[in-house]
Amino acid sequence: MRLKFSILRRAALVAALTVPAVAFTTAKIEAATPAKVQAVAIKGFAFTPQVVTVAPGTTVTWTNVDEDPHTVTANDKSFHSAALDTDDKFTFTFTKPGEYAYFCSLHPHMTGKIVVKAG
Amino acid sequence: MGNEPMTDDLDDGMSRRRLLGRCAGWAGAGALYTMTGGVASSISLDAALAAPKRAGGARPFTFLQISDTHIGFDKAANPNARGTAIEAVEKIKALADKPDLIIHTGDITHLSTDAQFDDAAQILSGLGAPVFYVPGEHDFLDEGQGKAFLARYGKGAHGTGWYSFDHDGVHFVALNNVANLKPGGMAHLGEEQLAWLKSDLAGQASSTPIVVFGHIPLWTVYEAWGWGTDDSAQALALLRRFGSVTVLNGHIHQVIQKVEGNVSFHSARSTAYPQPAPGAAPSPGPLKVPAEQLPSMLGIRTARFVRGGEPIALIDQAFA
Numbered sequence: 315m316r317l318k319f320s321i322l323r324r325a326a327l328v329a330a331l332t333v334p335a336v337a338f339t340t341a342k343i344e345a346a347t348p349a350k351v352q353a354v355a356i357k358g359f360a361f362t363p364q365v366v367t368v369a370p371g372t373t374v375t376w377t378n379v380d381e382d383p384h385t386v387t388a389n390d391k392s393f394h395s396a397a398l399d400t401d402d403k404f405t406f407t408f409t410k411p412g413e414y415a416y417f418c419s420l421h422p423h424m425t426g427k428i429v430v431k432a433g
Numbered sequence: 434m435g436n437e438p439m440t441d442d443l444d445d446g447m448s449r450r451r452l453l454g455r456c457a458g459w460a461g462a463g464a465l466y467t468m469t470g471g472v473a474s475s476i477s478l479d480a481a482l483a484a485p486k487r488a489g490g491a492r493p494f495t496f497l498q499i500s501d502t503h504i505g506f507d508k509a510a511n512p513n514a515r516g517t518a519i520e521a522v523e524k525i526k527a528l529a530d531k532p533d534l535i536i537h538t539g540d541i542t543h544l545s546t547d548a549q550f551d552d553a554a555q556i557l558s559g560l561g562a563p564v565f566y567v568p569g570e571h572d573f574l575d576e577g578q579g580k581a582f583l584a585r586y587g588k589g590a591h592g593t594g595w596y597s598f599d600h601d602g603v604h605f606v607a608l609n610n611v612a613n614l615k616p617g618g619m620a621h622l623g624e625e626q627l628a629w630l631k632s633d634l635a636g637q638a639s640s641t642p643i644v645v646f647g648h649i650p651l652w653t654v655y656e657a658w659g660w661g662t663d664d665s666a667q668a669l670a671l672l673r674r675f676g677s678v679t680v681l682n683g684h685i686h687q688v689i690q691k692v693e694g695n696v697s698f699h700s701a702r703s704t705a706y707p708q709p710a711p712g713a714a715p716s717p718g719p720l721k722v723p724a725e726q727l728p729s730m731l732g733i734r735t736a737r738f739v740r741g742g743e744p745i746a747l748i749d750q751a752f753a
Contacts (some may be wrong), residue, residue, distance in 0.1 A: 359658070360718035381508040381719045383544060383574060389616045398576035399544060400508065418618035420570045423659035425617050 361426030443479035455513030500683030501703030505543035510719030539569030620649035655711035702732035728753035
């Protein structure tokens with residue numbers, strides 16, 4: 315993640331030196347907000363990866379590939395999906411650092427955790 | 434094993450040894466369980482079903498259990514769960530011994546949608562006996578967490594849908610163990626429901642036969658798959674003083690039973706699709722079997738109380 319970010323920064327710097335002002339602005343925005351995404355599969359009655367560490371601002375997308383419906387429900391109920399049928403997705407963007415434990419409210423033995431950590 | 438009327442033998446107090454001896458060759462579609470002496474044993478289903486109604490004497494009181502109809506399920510394990518639910522209804526209507534009442538032990542629908550509840554109600558309306566429902570987790574996954582289920586079946590029930598009723602001297606208790614589940618746990622009854630259960634049972638004589646029904650097993654079948662109920666020990670403590678307690682559930686889509694003192698636990702087949710035996714697969718998801726094998730893994734259950742006699746019989750009838 316850090317490597318990718320620095321490459322983008324360098325690209326922005328190069329862009330700043332070599333392209334007109336309009337393009338420069340675009341490049342700058344790109345550099346400031348790199349696409350931070352993380353996928354979690356719901357498969358075989360489990361969240362995979364079960365624990366994942368992401369940077370603040372990361373959008374996590376859960377995809378249910380089971381034939382059974384599942385949910386993504388924060389233990390403290392701060393976020394929750396509707397019931398996800400096969401191939402349904404749920405996304406949530408984590409902005410604040412912290413540990414976010416969640417589970418499937420239909421099959422509560424299924425648990426997972428998103429760790430949001432800067433840098 | 435022929436088509437002899439096995440139920441008559443049971444009513445006459447057939448010994449377990451003799452019964453088991455006569456069952457030696459059976460490996461078929463279903464089983465009749467008797468709990469005489471607290472030990473479950475099985476005999477042929479076909480023979481039991483073929484039994485003519487007894488002439489004279491008290492009419493045995495029977496009721497029926499249907500479970501996990503999963504209306505709306507259309508995945509590979511059974512692309513026509515609607516069709517097999519209809520087949521179950523037809524089989525129930527064809528029974529020689531008409532049930533006084535029917536219990537549905539949950540997962541009526543697959544996804545709790547209004548359309549699925551409507552369809553299920555229409556399919557099950559032809560059963561010809563009153564149906565008593567408890568929800569499965571699939572009936573509680575709407576945004577209202579059971580609102581759709583309770584709007585249809587929650588009238589007169591307590592909390593998230595628990596209640597009791599009496600029929601012909603038997604006390605029936607309907608429990609909901611699929612609401613407000615806790616992270617990392619299994620099924621859950623909760624303090625409010627347990628307090629209600631305590632007061633509900635307080636008025637019952639210890640000699641009253643008790644039938645408890647709920648969706649997820651009240652004994653731990655397999656913890657790694659969540660097949661059990663966190664706080665069931667508190668419910669079972671309240672049931673211990675009764676001479677006869679029969680606990681019926683669905684959820685695991687297969688017949689498994691256990692006897693613990695005076696309490697016998699029985700999970701039923703689904704009418705929709707089978708699930709693997711505990712631990713027999715990486716996950717408890719729908720089990721895909723060859724199409725010709727599917728009917729042998731779906732089914733319904735008849736329960737028979739013989740008045741004044743000890744045996745309480747459960748007949749598990751597979752589709753084929």
